[in-house]
Amino acid sequence: MLPSISRPLRVAIIGAGPAGFYTAEVLFQSGVSLEVHMFEKLPAPFGLVRYGVAPDHQKIKNVIKVFEKTASDKRFFYFGNVTIGRDLSVQELKKFYDAAIFCYGAEADRQLGIKGEGLKGCYKASQFIGWYNGHPQFADEEFDFSHETAVVMGQGNVAIDIARILCSTKEELAKTDICQHALDMLAESKVKEVHIYGRRSVAHVAFTPVEIREMGNLQDCCPVVDPADLVLAPDSIKDLEELANAFRKKDIEILRSFTAMSQGGRKRKFFLHFNRSPVEIIGVSRVQKARFEINEQGKPSGKYEEIECGSFFTCIGYVGEPIEGLPFLPQKGIVPNLKGRILEGEVPVKGSYVCGWIAQGASGVIGTNKLRAQETIHSLMEDLALLPGCETPDTKEMLDLFKSRGVFAVTFIDWKKIDAYEVMMGSNLGKPREKLIRVGQMISVADGSYKQKGTLSS
Ligand code: NAP
Numbered sequence: 231m232l233p234s235i236s237r238p239l240r241v242a243i244i245g246a247g248p249a250g251f252y253t254a255e256v257l258f259q260s261g262v263s264l265e266v267h268m269f270e271k272l273p274a275p276f277g278l279v280r281y282g283v284a285p286d287h288q289k290i291k292n293v294i295k296v297f298e299k300t301a302s303d304k305r306f307f308y309f310g311n312v313t314i315g316r317d318l319s320v321q322e323l324k325k326f327y328d329a330a331i332f333c334y335g336a337e338a339d340r341q342l343g344i345k346g347e348g349l350k351g352c353y354k355a356s357q358f359i360g361w362y363n364g365h366p367q368f369a370d371e372e373f374d375f376s377h378e379t380a381v382v383m384g385q386g387n388v389a390i391d392i393a394r395i396l397c398s399t400k401e402e403l404a405k406t407d408i409c410q411h412a413l414d415m416l417a418e419s420k421v422k423e424v425h426i427y428g429r430r431s432v433a434h435v436a437f438t439p440v441e442i443r444e445m446g447n448l449q450d451c452c453p454v455v456d457p458a459d460l461v462l463a464p465d466s467i468k469d470l471e472e473l474a475n476a477f478r479k480k481d482i483e484i485l486r487s488f489t490a491m492s493q494g495g496r497k498r499k500f501f502l503h504f505n506r507s508p509v510e511i512i513g514v515s516r517v518q519k520a521r522f523e524i525n526e527q528g529k530p531s532g533k534y535e536e537i538e539c540g541s542f543f544t545c546i547g548y549v550g551e552p553i554e555g556l557p558f559l560p561q562k563g564i565v566p567n568l569k570g571r572i573l574e575g576e577v578p579v580k581g582s583y584v585c586g587w588i589a590q591g592a593s594g595v596i597g598t599n600k601l602r603a604q605e606t607i608h609s610l611m612e613d614l615a616l617l618p619g620c621e622t623p624d625t626k627e628m629l630d631l632f633k634s635r636g637v638f639a640v641t642f643i644d645w646k647k648i649d650a651y652e653v654m655m656g657s658n659l660g661k662p663r664e665k666l667i668r669v670g671q672m673i674s675v676a677d678g679s680y681k682q683k684g685t686l687s688s
Contacts, residue, residue, distance in 0.1 A: 245333035246310070260607060307641075328581060332588060405661065407663045425501045432485065442484050454501045640676050
């Protein structure tokens with residue numbers, strides 16, 4: 231099909247996170263006559279920016295202004311609270327759209343696969359982050375902070391986010407958009423020590439300088455680093471000179487500065503441990519200890535050590551999950567693709583594309599998605615003349631289908647009502663916003679029913 235003003239290209243984007251919004255932005259810049267319809271399983275847009283970025287990183291959330299500009303384009307339509315693969319199948323989606331671009335991210339936690347991982351007090355990164363960031367799926371999670379020692383496994387930025395939240399004071403968190411239920415619980419936390427573990431040496435950490443530096447600037451927490459861990463092997467010294475490792479070189483400088491820090495009057499401590507592979511989480515009814523094998527020169531040494539702890543957070547990366555009707559590579563947790571074209575075996579699936587973490591795996595920063603979106607849209611533009619065109623270019627028919635299935639599709643105007651409500655609730659508490667943590671609450675603000683009832687639905 232060749233798009234025209236009278237018959238614009240109908241593009242569906244599945245997922246309203248950074249990859250989805252950058253994909254829409256790049257599409258609008260393409261010069262092709264088109265409409266973008268964005269689908270999101272939750273009522274609220276912005277995915278990882280709303281539900282993943284730490285609440286004390288408000289500046290990173292400023293990217294929402296860029297996304298809102300994209301959403302203000304008259305060719306943009308938003309359908310929140312619609313799950314593709316449940317409310318509308320992939321097959322049905324293809325009936326209504328000439329091209330579908332899947333940008334639904336990687337939300338499942340990678341598993342350690344060790345004994346004791348399911349014990350009470352063992353938490354996945356997504357559980358804790360989702361809980362303090364108001365993700366409806368995690369609204370009812372329960373956490374115990376009545377102990378003094380927490381272990382965080384993994385040395386990426388997610389691990390640092392979790393450690394920082396655990397080590398922050400109530401005052402530091404109160405001015406953020408952390409959910410009130412989390413703020414109240416964390417304010418009562420008895421955790422005094424947070425221990426981050428990595429299985430490799432300091433030359434292989436995955437966190438970045440801005441994030442590790444913040445650990446030295448907390449009000450009531452002091453970082454503790456063993457200088458012996460910062461002695462580098464000759465191979466590592468060479469590797470760290472590579473441009474791709476520049477961030478690690480900077481990380482190590484920052485960690486060196488930590489060795490000179492004194493605790494002062496700060497009550498909490500944040501420890502970094504290297505060359506420790508987790509082998510077991512030990513406990514009777516809940517986690518009591520974690521056991522690690524010590525690695526020497528990058529190899530297991532057969533020597534072990536244990537730490538007593540009351541909680542164990544697994545932060546070892548995320549993987550994507552399949553949607554029925556889409557090819558999927560379970561070993562990598564991605565949708566197989568070549569430059570954004572979804573592949574069935576070796577063959578591109580006509581009109582089906584992918585972008586972001588579900589295409590490449592969970593890596594990079596928010597801005598990385600813009601480059602990835604450019605690549606995917608370049609592929610789509612190359613394929614334009616080959617697209618067969620959809621069977622039913624009729625949005626009303628699709629909306630009727632939603633109605634018949636009892637699906638309330640949230641528009642962007644609806645979302646702006648929810649947004650305004652949250653900001654108003656937040657201002658009462660001296661915060662940027664207080665998030666609605668239940669889908670029903672958001673819908674009752676979107677459809678105005680809370681005004682008649684005088685209360686939010688649950
Ligand atoms: P990540 O950067 O991939 O880090 C994962 C960590 O887990 C690594 O230290 C890795 O060590 C370790 N690990 C993996 N499998 C393991 C296993 N089986 N046993 C022990 N350790 C294991 O993942 P992430 O922290 O989840 O972050 C995901 C992405 O989001 C990253 O690109 C990150 O930079 C980004 N992010 C950015 C920010 C920010 O900019 N402020 C905040 C949060 C997240 P090995 O290297 O040994 O595998």
